[in-house]
Amino acid sequence: xxxxxxxxxxxxxxxxxxxxxxxxxxxxxxxxxxxxxxxxxxxxxxxxxxxxxxxxxxxxxxxxxxxxxxxxxxxxxxxxxxxxxxxxxxxxxxxxxxxxxxxxxxxxxxxxxxxxxxxxxxxxxxxxxxxxxxxxxxxxxxxxxxxxxxxxxxxxxxxxxxxxxxxxxxxxxxxxxxxxxxxxxxxxxxxxxxxxxxxxxxxxxxxxxxxxxxxxxxxxxxxxxxxxxxxxxxxxxxxxxxxxxxxxxxxxxxxxxx
Amino acid sequence: xxxxxxxxxxxxxxxxxxxxxxxxxxxxxxxxxxxxxxxxxxxxxxxxxxxxxxxxxxxxxxxxxxxxxxxxxxxxxxxxxxxxxxxxxxxxxxxxxxxxxxxxxxxxxxxxxxxxxxxxxxxxxxxxxxxxxxxxxxxxxxxxxxxxxxxxxxxxxxxxxxxxxxxxxxxxxxxxxxxxxxxxxxxxxxxxxxxxxxxxxxxxxxxxxxxxxxxxxxxxxxxxxxxxxxxxxxxxxxxxxxxxxxxxxxxxxxxxxxxxxxxxxxxxxxxxxxxxxxxxxxxxxxxxxxxxxxxxxxxxxxxxxxxxxxxxxxxxxxxxxxxxxxxxxxxxxxxxxxxxxxxxxxxxxxxxxxxxxxxxxxxxxxxxxxxxxxxxxxxxxxxxxxxxxxxxxxxxxxxxxxxxxxxxxxxxxxxxxxxxxxxxxxxxxxxxxxxxxxxxxxxxxxxxxxxxxxxxxxxxxxxxxxxxxxxxxxxxx
Numbered sequence: 001x002x003x004x005x006x007x008x009x010x011x012x013x014x015x016x017x018x019x020x021x022x023x024x025x026x027x028x029x030x031x032x033x034x035x036x037x038x039x040x041x042x043x044x045x046x047x048x049x050x051x052x053x054x055x056x057x058x059x060x061x062x063x064x065x066x067x068x069x070x071x072x073x074x075x076x077x078x079x080x081x082x083x084x085x086x087x088x089x090x091x092x093x094x095x096x097x098x099x100x101x102x103x104x105x106x107x108x109x110x111x112x113x114x115x116x117x118x119x120x121x122x123x124x125x126x127x128x129x130x131x132x133x134x135x136x137x138x139x140x141x142x143x144x145x146x147x148x149x150x151x152x153x154x155x156x157x158x159x160x161x162x163x164x165x166x167x168x169x170x171x172x173x174x175x176x177x178x179x180x181x182x183x184x185x186x187x188x189x190x191x192x193x194x195x196x197x198x199x200x201x202x203x204x205x206x207x208x209x210x211x212x213x214x215x216x217x218x219x220x221x222x223x224x225x226x227x228x229x230x231x232x233x234x235x236x237x238x239x240x241x242x243x244x245x246x247x248x249x250x251x252x253x254x255x256x257x258x
Numbered sequence: 259x260x261x262x263x264x265x266x267x268x269x270x271x272x273x274x275x276x277x278x279x280x281x282x283x284x285x286x287x288x289x290x291x292x293x294x295x296x297x298x299x300x301x302x303x304x305x306x307x308x309x310x311x312x313x314x315x316x317x318x319x320x321x322x323x324x325x326x327x328x329x330x331x332x333x334x335x336x337x338x339x340x341x342x343x344x345x346x347x348x349x350x351x352x353x354x355x356x357x358x359x360x361x362x363x364x365x366x367x368x369x370x371x372x373x374x375x376x377x378x379x380x381x382x383x384x385x386x387x388x389x390x391x392x393x394x395x396x397x398x399x400x401x402x403x404x405x406x407x408x409x410x411x412x413x414x415x416x417x418x419x420x421x422x423x424x425x426x427x428x429x430x431x432x433x434x435x436x437x438x439x440x441x442x443x444x445x446x447x448x449x450x451x452x453x454x455x456x457x458x459x460x461x462x463x464x465x466x467x468x469x470x471x472x473x474x475x476x477x478x479x480x481x482x483x484x485x486x487x488x489x490x491x492x493x494x495x496x497x498x499x500x501x502x503x504x505x506x507x508x509x510x511x512x513x514x515x516x517x518x519x520x521x522x523x524x525x526x527x528x529x530x531x532x533x534x535x536x537x538x539x540x541x542x543x544x545x546x547x548x549x550x551x552x553x554x555x556x557x558x559x560x561x562x563x564x565x566x567x568x569x570x571x572x573x574x575x576x577x578x579x580x581x582x583x584x585x586x587x588x589x590x591x592x593x594x595x596x597x598x599x600x601x602x603x604x605x606x607x608x609x610x611x612x613x614x615x616x617x618x619x620x621x622x623x624x625x626x627x628x629x630x631x632x633x634x635x636x637x638x639x640x641x642x643x644x645x646x647x648x649x650x651x652x653x654x655x656x657x658x659x660x661x662x663x664x665x666x667x668x669x670x671x672x673x674x675x676x677x678x679x680x681x682x683x684x685x686x687x688x689x690x691x692x693x694x695x696x697x698x699x700x701x702x703x704x705x706x707x708x709x710x711x712x713x714x715x716x717x718x719x720x721x722x723x724x725x726x727x728x729x730x731x732x733x734x735x
Contacts, residue, residue, distance in 0.1 A: 017680075019720060021680050021719055022713065022716070024716055024719060024724075028723070028724075045673065045677075048673055056624060056643060057659060150629075179623050181583070191706070192709075193274070193587050193588060193621065196587040198710065227710040229696050237713075254711055254713035255695050256693045
């Protein structure tokens with residue numbers, strides 16, 4: 001890989017709170033992919049959450065405190081990479097906005113924002129990765145999570161890496177770019193509306209005929225996976241990093257011991 | 259118009275269980291969305307036009323007083339009148355006085371959202387003037403006695419059978435056994451009903467898509483031609499318009515017109531684009547004897563200089579609601595006031611207050627599709643978030659959410675404590691998930707588990723496992 005000829009970039013892995021709590025295997029898959037791409041990966045222990053729950057609820061003061069922690073923990077790295085478009089989008093698009101009235105912090109936020117990436121976009125756009133070298137036998141459909149798609153333009157990168165895998169075929173569903181109804185606190189504040197949205201999404205996933213649903217954000221995956229399980233669908237749900245890294249030994253999301 | 263925005267949650271629940279409404283809403287994707295995508299794909303400069311449109315409106319909003327006065331002096335030079343109205347009451351009274359001045363008994367109306375905003379029809383009826391809506395969709399909902407559910411397709415929630423039912427009930431002069439099965443039969447009947455009303459009306463009231471400062475003209479776009487008949491056949495033509503409709507020049511109007519129909523209906527241009535330049539001149543064959551522009555503020559000037567100023571760029575195309583998954587789920591009536599969807603989620607609290615309309619900016623997943631399709635590049639999610647911030651700082655966020663956030667941010671700011679509690683949380687939730695790997699009911703998270711399972715965590719946190727794997731040492735330097 002060309003990147004290995006250069007100095008190995010030092011990457012701070014932003015695990016995200018959902019991966020840390022719910023699905024550490026996504027974190028290890030991310031770690032493995034980044035190392036395969038030729039990065040030196042560091043996981044700062046002082047990380048917790050990117051601050052989206054408070055930010056999107058209008059609590060900007062606590063969001064600034066949380067963001068300041070993230071900035072302090074990650075600003076030493078060449079890049080920050082997260083297995084999530086929404087957390088990477090929070091750092092990239094919204095941290096500078098949070099510190100608009102604080103020039104010193106705004107500069108640090110800008111500095112961090114510029115080097116923060118969603119995982120698949122980082123692998124393809126920055127590290128020039130063509131293939132992860134892993135194999136995965138199955139048909140997959142890919143849901144474009146909203147923040148990754150619209151804030152970071154993550155669309156072709158995961159598909160490119162999936163298409164390069166041995167044994168993997170992609171079956172697109174019609175509304176891949178339509179929100180699944182997660183929306184952070186939205187899904188518990190307005191459960192009936194969220195349910196309507198995720199029910200339609202689940203139907204389109206099943207209709208696609210794919211036996212796996214993949215996406216790049218665990219929030220959306222827990223929502224869609226939880227609905228598919230509630231409906232008794234057989235679709236297996238995984239974070240795209242697990243598949244790309246060839247690390248699919250864990251039961252899929254919402255599935256018990258095999 | 260009376261608001262029910264405060265009961266958005268209940269309105270939404272009712273909408274979600276209304277099978278007929280759900281069927282009507284399911285047509286939004288193949289309809290509006292696909293048509294817009296197709297027509298935009300054919301215009302490579304579409305995004306450049308969006309930048310220009312945004313810049314034109316920003317310039318206007320920075321110089322609003324100048325352009326409004328310029329517009330007024332040109333309307334007067336053309337022989338018309340401009341009436342400045344601070345609020346709905348002043349606007350209603352002004353329009354009523356114009357009606358009285360020509361002894362009006364009936365008025366025809368073209369589609370106007372700001373007329374809905376000021377509750378014009380009810381007011382006219384109370385004062386003995388009969389308003390007749392002439393846009394087919396508006397006519398249908400007027401017969402049904404309900405407000406519009408969409409800003410350009412007011413009867414989008416109604417199906418054909420319901421239209422037939424309304425026609426049979428209200429058009430009592432026609433034989434009850436007449437054929438009304440085909441869409442053509444229905445439109446023919448509407449036409450024969452409306453035609454004499456156009457000729458009988460004393461006043462024609464229209465809205466305006468643009469007010470052009472340099473010429474003193476007002477512009478409407480329609481697809482049915484009803485606006486033209488409305489405004490040329492009455493003794494007086496009254497244009498009701500909110501003050502942010504102003505653009506400096508004809509060129510500017512042309513630029514935004516290229517964005518409007520494409521964003522709205524997926525047409526390259528609306529069927530009729532009508533410029534009104536004042537009352538009938540001596541040499542004109544037809545036209546109204548007097549021309550009035552009722553210029554309405556009703557809360558807009560208070561938005562200038564605030565986080566919500568950008569909302570005044572809105573050209574009411576409806577692209578945001580046409581692409582909104584929340585609108586698609588609940589329809590327009592659930593929003594409870596005049597303006598539904600994402601633009602309504604910002605405009606409604608701006609005009610009637612956050613206490614009444616606080617739900618609307620909260621009922622969004624921030625999926626960002628509205629901003630992605632907005633021809634005027636209005637940052638709708640950002641402004642909704644500002645309303646949430648306003649609620650939060652004014653202590654109006656619900657106690658449940660407030661407490662939850664408080665606990666969350668307390669831990670999120672303390673990494674060591676956070677790690678200890680997530681360890682516990684992961685183990686506990688894992689245990690609750692048992693062998694199935696998912697949790698079907700969790701008392702403190704019933705909002706989640708009422709409609710979907712909660713996939714159980716793997717059992718240990720990433721931080722825990724990372725440390726155990728020996729990886730962590732080099733990273734914690």
